[in-house]
Amino acid sequence: xxxxxxxxxxxxxxxxxxxxxxxxxxxxxxxxxxxxxxxxxxxxxxxxxxxxxxxxxxxxxxxxxxxxxxxxxxxxxxxxxxxxxxxxxxxxxxxxxxxxxxxxxxxxxxxxxxxxxxxxxxxxxxxxxxxxxxxxxxxxxxxxxxxxxxxxxxxxxxxxxxxxxxxxxxxxxxxxxxxxxxxxxxxxxxxxxxxxxxxxxxxxxxxxxxxxxxxxxxxxxxxxxxxxxxxxxxxxxxxxxxxxxxxxxxxxxxxxxxxxxxxxxxxxxxxxxxxxxxxxxxxxxxxxxxxxxxxxxxxxx
Numbered sequence: 001x002x003x004x005x006x007x008x009x010x011x012x013x014x015x016x017x018x019x020x021x022x023x024x025x026x027x028x029x030x031x032x033x034x035x036x037x038x039x040x041x042x043x044x045x046x047x048x049x050x051x052x053x054x055x056x057x058x059x060x061x062x063x064x065x066x067x068x069x070x071x072x073x074x075x076x077x078x079x080x081x082x083x084x085x086x087x088x089x090x091x092x093x094x095x096x097x098x099x100x101x102x103x104x105x106x107x108x109x110x111x112x113x114x115x116x117x118x119x120x121x122x123x124x125x126x127x128x129x130x131x132x133x134x135x136x137x138x139x140x141x142x143x144x145x146x147x148x149x150x151x152x153x154x155x156x157x158x159x160x161x162x163x164x165x166x167x168x169x170x171x172x173x174x175x176x177x178x179x180x181x182x183x184x185x186x187x188x189x190x191x192x193x194x195x196x197x198x199x200x201x202x203x204x205x206x207x208x209x210x211x212x213x214x215x216x217x218x219x220x221x222x223x224x225x226x227x228x229x230x231x232x233x234x235x236x237x238x239x240x241x242x243x244x245x246x247x248x249x250x251x252x253x254x255x256x257x258x259x260x261x262x263x264x265x266x267x268x269x270x271x272x273x274x275x276x277x278x279x280x281x282x283x284x285x286x287x288x289x290x291x292x293x294x295x296x297x298x299x300x301x
Contacts, residue, residue, distance in 0.1 A: 002263065002301055005069055005273045006034045006289055007218075008045030012280035025285070027051075027060070035064040037289040043108065043273060044071035047093065054099035061100070068102040069271045070160075070190075070216060076112035077143040078136045078168055090147045091154060098155045106216050107151050107159040108190050109144060111167030114237060123165040123237035124198045124227050124245070132168055140168065141181035148186040160190040160216045165198050166237035172201035179213055189213040192275070193254045194220025194246050198227060203254055207262050217268070218275045219296070221252030238279065246277045248288055250295045260299045272301070 011030045027050045034042050042061070044050055051057045061068050071093045075086030090107050097105040114120045118130055132140060148159035161178060163169045169178050175196070179189060191214045193203040207214065223245055230240040249256060274292050278285065 001269055003040055003067075003271050004038075004293065004296055004301055005041030005043070005067070005271055006037070006039045006292075007043040007273050007275050008049055010274065010276045010278065010289055011285040012278050012282060013045045013049050014277065014279070031060060031064050031066065033286045033289060035066060037286060038293040039274070039289070040065075041067040041069045041271060041273070043069060044093065044097065046072070047089075052096060054096055054101075057096065058100040058102075061102075068097060068100065068105055069273070070106035070108045071097060072108045072110060072162065073147075074110050074112045075143065075147065076115055077140040078111070078132055080139050080143065082112070083143040083146065086143060087147055087150050090151050090159070094151050094155045094157050098157065103155070103157065105157065106188075106190070107147070107157060108162050108216065109147055109159050109187075110162040110164050111140075111169055113164045113167035116168065119168060119170070120166045120238075121236045123170070124200075124240060125231060126171050126199070128173075131174065137177060137181060141178060144178070145182050145186055152186065158188060158215060159186070160188040162190040162192060162218070163195055163199065164192070165195050170195070170199040172196070172199065172206070174199075175201075175206070176209075179210065184213055188215030190216040190218060192218035192220055193256070193259065194218070194222045194252075194275070194277075197222035197252075197254055198240075198245060204258050204262065207259060207266070211266050214268075216270060217263075217272045219249060219256065219272050219292075220275045220277070221247050221249045221254045221256075223247040223252045241277055241279055242282070246275075248276065248295070249274070249292045256295075256299055260301060272296075
């Protein structure tokens with residue numbers, strides 16, 4: 001049975017170093033509003049956003065009858081010198097979730113998005129010349145695989161890779177390349193509909209191509225008009241977010257009806273996490289969360 005969650009990034013709690021972080025909504029309000037708008041789970045958010053003591057985290061999640069299903073871990077995998085600290089970070093997060101009792105939660109591994117200026121500047125319009133070299137690809141894949149291996153061996157928990165705009169794995173070709181270079185038994189795919197579309201792909205095709213590798217799903221819509229306006233003004237990834245490139249579900253171009261039909265045919269029984277990335281202080285997160293949950297109900301979920 002497919003279960004529907006939301007995540008702190010929909011309230012502006014992003015895993016980036018931003019000046020606006022001072023305006024973040026507290027975790028208690030985020031969890032309350034996730035519950036109040038009809039979701040049954042959440043992801044952890046940036047380290048330190050939610051309690052980092054296992055017993056306290058468990059209490060806060062369970063007293064709202066929610067589940068904790070994963071945590072985003074960004075690592076600059078193209079640089080081998082980051083691999084050791086990446087393993088440490090992933091194990092720290094995995095240990096917290098494990099000790100809090102959420103032993104089926106995923107490590108949602110990603111590149112250290114927005115850390116490379118030319119990828120951040122050209123998000124949504126990446127050219128092949130902006131990609132990794134053969135050696136860098138080998139390093140990147142090895143790092144991702146090793147993190148997944150250590151997490152599995154230490155805690156028995158699975159790792160999925162989250163392709164992401166403003167990172168080194170953004171375009172459909174880059175997603176395909178990483179999956180080809182990594183062990184399908186160790187590293188799954190977190191398919192994010194909005195990032196895949198913003199990166200130039202069709203999420204429906206990705207679902208068909210990578211059915212066996214997709215262990216976790218993010219529902220995010222994509223507004224090409226906002227992307228075009230950002231491109232016209234030579235805006236970067238954060239400019240696109242400010243313009244609403246990740247709009248409410250059903251208001252962009254991602255075909256969620258076809259996606260849900262396909263997921264049902266594939267007997268997908270994992271989590272779908274709604275993520276409507278906003279910057280701290282933007283918009284009306286609770287209102288959007290409710291609208292997104294109401295929209296998903298029209299799809300039969």
